[in-house]
Amino acid sequence: MKNHERKDKEIVPVIDEENIVPYEKWIVSFSNSRKGTVRTSFREFFAQGFYEAYDIVMTYAEKQNVDIRWFKEKRNCGASFSNHVFIKLESCCTYCNKRFNHQEPIPCNHYKCQSTFCSRDCCNDHIWLLHNSK
Ligand SMILES: [Zn+2]
Ligand SMILES: [Zn+2]
Incomplete structure (x- = not known):
């Protein structure tokens, strides 16, 4: 029982009700290498905090068979990213x-x-x- 509890806490982030994580726009960069050519693409999506963002990009990468290069909050991405509208991830x-x-x-x-x-x-x-x- 104790083991089970510990495991849960490691995976699921503790949600502090008084400190709700806001929905942010995130950008993810994928690379897709086929036959030696690497293609890079960017998508944007909404997520509530890092854990949700991580989950979303992982699921997408698995489904689409692409590699994640990086993902971060759009507001932290610099002007060239912030002013650009990307294709929605979903x-x-x-x-x-x-x-x-x-x-x-x-x-x-x-x-x-x-x-x-x-x-x-x-x-x-x-x-x-x-x-x-x-
Ligand atoms: Zn219309
Ligand atoms: Zn339709």
């Missing part, structure tokens, strides 16, 4: 609510609309439903 389709990370989200082309979609079909359906009524 996006949520405005239309079908599906989470996806295999491609760049398709943006709605209607002016002032911030919606993004997992596929052309979702985008078209959304435009037809929301922007064609007038």
